[in-house]
Amino acid sequence: MAKTVLVTGGTGTLGSLVTPLLREAGVRVRVLSRTAREGTDGLEYVAGDLQTGDGIAAAVTGVDTVLHLAGSPKGDGEKARILVDAIHAAGVAPHLVYISVVGAERVPVESALDRQVMAYMAAKREAELVVENSGLPWTTLRATQFHDLLFTMVSALGRLPLVPVVDFRFQPIETAEVAARLVELTLGDPAGLVDEIGGPRIYTMKELERSYLEAIGRRRPVFTVKAPGKAARAYAAGGNLTPEHAVGERTWEEFLAAKLAAA
Numbered sequence: 306m307a308k309t310v311l312v313t314g315g316t317g318t319l320g321s322l323v324t325p326l327l328r329e330a331g332v333r334v335r336v337l338s339r340t341a342r343e344g345t346d347g348l349e350y351v352a353g354d355l356q357t358g359d360g361i362a363a364a365v366t367g368v369d370t371v372l373h374l375a376g377s378p379k380g381d382g383e384k385a386r387i388l389v390d391a392i393h394a395a396g397v398a399p400h401l402v403y404i405s406v407v408g409a410e411r412v413p414v415e416s417a418l419d420r421q422v423m424a425y426m427a428a429k430r431e432a433e434l435v436v437e438n439s440g441l442p443w444t445t446l447r448a449t450q451f452h453d454l455l456f457t458m459v460s461a462l463g464r465l466p467l468v469p470v471v472d473f474r475f476q477p478i479e480t481a482e483v484a485a486r487l488v489e490l491t492l493g494d495p496a497g498l499v500d501e502i503g504g505p506r507i508y509t510m511k512e513l514e515r516s517y518l519e520a521i522g523r524r525r526p527v528f529t530v531k532a533p534g535k536a537a538r539a540y541a542a543g544g545n546l547t548p549e550h551a552v553g554e555r556t557w558e559e560f561l562a563a564k565l566a567a568a
């Protein structure tokens with residue numbers, strides 16, 4: 306009997322690239338979504354919400370592996386806790402695979418200001434610890450920012466008449482490359498915290514914004530602002546980067562050219 310893998314966040318940017326690869330590998334895929342959807346052969350949808358816990362018991366019943374990708378700007382620690390509690394309550398012990406972010410353990414989120422600016426990093430770290438201390442066999446992969454996310458950011462900012470960017474650098478990675486690595490980890494044995502995955506090059510936010518504006522032929526002044534607080538300083542100092550794990554192949558320039566050509 307084929308393994309059943311529950312993919313939380315299977316409808317998202319990353320998850321929608323992961324599920325076809327899992328199907329191709331011959332596993333049964335169950336996707337958790339807050340919206341009820343029709344399934345297809347070998348792909349089942351279960352409606353549930355990791356913020357409220359509704360539907361999670363049914364989602365985790367009978368699964369061999371859980372690939373936990375569901376995420377939002379806030380509250381990922383709590384989502385992980387609700388997921389792990391539901392797994393224990395269902396009496397199953399699946400391999401739990403988690404996607405975190407590079408720098409989750411390095412960016413100190415201490416003050417109220419830090420929490421406003423970097424709540425996401427603190428929540429990812431909280432979720433990492435929930436997974437690690439779950440008592441389940443686990444694997445966690447930390448990735449740098451996806452090309453898709455940075456494209457959303459630069460295109461939104463690029464609509465402004467004057468474009469402010471923070472003094473951060475990014476090491477963007479192709480979402481499909483993260484998806485492929487996660488599938489490998491999901492089909493493999495539990496491995497704990499594995500090597501991080503980062504894109505091939507590092508850019509300032511200003512460089513990313515300028516390259517986008519230039520590529521679409523829009524002229525706008527772009528200026529850098531300092532993000533406030535200790536957490537933002539750690540981020541600006543490169544806390545979100547992993548140059549020693551620059552294993553991604555597709556560059557931002559290649560991604561951008563393909564994205565704009567397809568638009």
Ligand SMILES: NC(=O)c1ccc[n+]([C@@H]2O[C@H](COP(=O)([O-])OP(=O)(O)OC[C@H]3O[C@@H](n4cnc5c(N)ncnc54)[C@H](OP(=O)(O)O)[C@@H]3O)[C@@H](O)[C@H]2O)c1
Pocket residue numbers: 313314315316317318319320337338339340353354355356357373374375376377384404405406407448449450451452454
């Ligand atoms: N984007 C990046 O640059 C980046 C970098 C490193 C790590 N990550 C991590 O990778 C994961 C996926 O990111 P993404 O960019 O693909 O996200 P995304 O496109 O925003 O998708 C978010 C997914 O989470 C699900 N979700 C959100 N809240 C939920 C809730 N309360 N209950 C159940 N499901 C919920 C959504 O499902 P429905 O809407 O169908 O309910 C959706 O499938 C996240 O954990 C993120 O932190 C992202």
